[in-house]
Amino acid sequence: MQKVIFLLREPVDDFRKYYEPKVVSLGPIHHGNPKYQLGENYKLPLTYEFIEGSGKNVEDVYNMIKEKIYELRTCFKEEVTKKYDDEALTSIMIVDSCAILQYIYCATNNNKFKELNIKTDSVAFGQQNLFLLENQLPYCLLTWLMSSSVKKEEISKSIETYIDLHVKAPADQQSNWLSWRLCQRSKPQEAQSAKEESHDEKKPEDCTISKATEPVHLLDHLRTRMLHGPMYIHDGKIKFTKQFLFRGQLHLPPIVVDVSTRPKFLNLIAYEMCLDFENDFGVTSYISFLDSLINEAKDVKMLTKAQILHNFLGSDEVAKLFNEIGTDLVPNIEIYRDVRSQIQKHYKRKWLTLIAQVFHDHFSSPWTFIAFFGALLALALTITQTWYAVNSPPGPCDNFCKNLTLK
Known part of the structure; x- marks a missing residue:
């Protein structure tokens, strides 16, 4: 676990706020900051509720984590934990990890926050804070706590459900296509090419800890689910096909765009850019690809009409969002190479593109x-x-x- 690299922090001051917690700090990086005191007040009842429901007492949980504190310390950059002794770091690990598990359990089980007197706005901000790179905890720590609980299966299932909620579009719209007209406004393929070599994606183990292995955390689970789970944003799901009457169709997985989209993607990109994390830059490449399709508000409206974007923001705001996030990204040129090539070939056949545009503009309905x-x-x-x-x-x-x- 580490801080967001300076390349992402320094150039755009407006982005800095999306890497820092709004309400609650988790882990040692932002611990002790006075502006997160309200979050500390919420973490304590969540921690108490988890330990009480686990069938353990506080002393047992403390001793279990204290025995593993050296292994947990190696999950973080040395600069992050050097100011904490073992007792202080153990306390941070216990309170924050128990609070996370109970928060997720409450969020996926009839929203039990009311029983703990946690307000709705605090719940919403807490949700965003869980997926910040600088707010991550080792997943093995969560696994150890789950294993010690009598509710092990329920809590484990709640994590899967919670992460799915953040990557899934509505269940009846898992496969969407867009009649191809966007290519006329797309940025040239050459402008989207990056100079980055492809990397093999590492498959981390949940409970393997070593200095040479990056521990799994919630942000990594979110990334994995986006790349290979219900949303599946690799180019196997995203494809371009030729259709009858000279039309082309771009197949894209649906995506929800709301206030949490910007910080979520910025932190996933920051995670992929961590210097010691070897990966294929799957999320970075996906955002770069969307940025090549979205130049202005009318592109957003078209994607929304095709039910690819489930837009909870204004069209202008969504266009600005992807244009800003997509600036200066270095995607993996191997991902979407075939899709980009097919789009480019289709675009070069001008007369087919014009016919396709006429059909799209005037005959999108069979009744028309x-x-x-x-x-x-x-x-x-x-x-x-x-x-x-x-x-x-x-x-x-x-x-x-x-x-x-x-x-």
């Missing part, structure tokens, strides 16, 4: 197409009838009438 076809057929019949009326060859009746006129 049927009405147009009906009108076209009626026009054709009218033209045919008029032509026959003017140019029809003389018949027997015409000759008879002509003879009567001559007489």
Whole structure:
């Protein structure tokens, strides 16, 4: 566990606030800051509730964690924990980890915060604080505490449920596509290419601790679920296909965009950029890809109409969000390489793109197409009838009438 690297902190002062807790500090990095005192007041009843429900007493829990404090200390950068002795660090680990587990359990079990007199706004801010890079705790610590509880299975399930809630779009909209018109406003493929070499993604173990291995924490679980779980943002899920009548379709997983989106993605990007974390920059590449599709508000509206973006913010704000987050990212050029190439090829065939745009703008509804076809057929019949009326060859009746006129 470590602080956000200076490359992300220094250039954009406005981003700094998204890396720091709003209400509650977790772990040793921000511990003791007076502005998080309210959060400390909330952590204590959560900790008490967890220990009481676990069937253990405080002394047993303290001794269990104290025995493992050296292993836990090695999960953090030395600069982070050097000011705490073993007793102080043990207390921080116990209170914060028990509070996290009880918070998640309450959030996924009929919202039991009212029983602890925790207000709704504090719950909302606490939710954002759980996924900050500088607020992480070793997942093995949570595992040890869960294993000692009589509610082990319930608590473990609540973590899975809680993380799924932060990566899943509505269940009936897990596979969406967008009729391709965005390519006309997309940034050139060359501008999206990065100079970064591909890395093999490491698969961490939940309870393996060593100086050479990055411990798993909630932020890592969130990242893993986004890349390989219900949302699945790797390029196996994101693809471009050719359709009938010269149309192209871009297939994208749906994503919810709300006030938590910016800090969540910024901290996931910061996690991938940690100097000792070897990975494939999956989330960074995904954000870069979305940024290539979203230039302005009308792009957001189109994605929202296609039910790819579930937008709880204004369209202008969402466009600004992705444009700002996507600035100066270095994605993995191997991810989405095929999708970008197919989009570029489709865009280069200008006449197909124009036809696709006409169909998208004017015939997006099947009823519109049927009405147009009906009108076209009626026009054709009218033209045919008029032509026959003017140019029809003389018949027997015409000759008879002509003879009567001559007489």
